[in-house]
Amino acid sequence: MESIGKSRRHFLTTLVSGIAGLLLLRRYLSPQPGKRAVKLTLAKADIPAEGALVYRQARIAVIREKGELYALDLVCTHLGCTVSVTPAGLVCPCHGSRFDRQGMVNKGPADRPLKRYGVEVSDDGIIVLLA
Numbered sequence: 001m002e003s004i005g006k007s008r009r010h011f012l013t014t015l016v017s018g019i020a021g022l023l024l025l026r027r028y029l030s031p032q033p034g035k036r037a038v039k040l041t042l043a044k045a046d047i048p049a050e051g052a053l054v055y056r057q058a059r060i061a062v063i064r065e066k067g068e069l070y071a072l073d074l075v076c077t078h079l080g081c082t083v084s085v086t087p088a089g090l091v092c093p094c095h096g097s098r099f100d101r102q103g104m105v106n107k108g109p110a111d112r113p114l115k116r117y118g119v120e121v122s123d124d125g126i127i128v129l130l131a
């Protein structure tokens with residue numbers, strides 16, 4: 001009878017420890033919501049015509065092309081390196097993926113386009129919402 005009690009206690013201790021471990025692991029591995037919810041405010045004149053303004057720390061580029069303004073996430077969709085903006089397009093230095101100025105994949109190994117963010121033009125300037 002005592003053996004059954006020890007066995008049950010051992011089982012419950014193991015179960016509770018396992019659940020606690022899984023919860024900690026989930027918290028560590030899941031993305032941090034709101035972490036990249038940053039607003040960048042800049043003047044429209046700061047962005048060169050047919051050019052881009054790169055924010056290295058936020059890992060985004062604000063691009064002006066054919067009168068259109070938009071922002072691209074510079075996090076490579078392959079394994080997360082920071083993509084470089086060149087006159088010919090966007091290039092990942094890690095494994096050589098290439099993206100066009102719209103963020104679409106021209107050459108792998110990345111198989112998904114870069115994330116695109118909305119840009120709002122207001123009296124205060126241009127606001128890029130990264131969330």
Ligand code: FES
Nearest residue numbers: 076078079092095
């Ligand atoms: Fe960009 Fe691999 S991380 S190509």
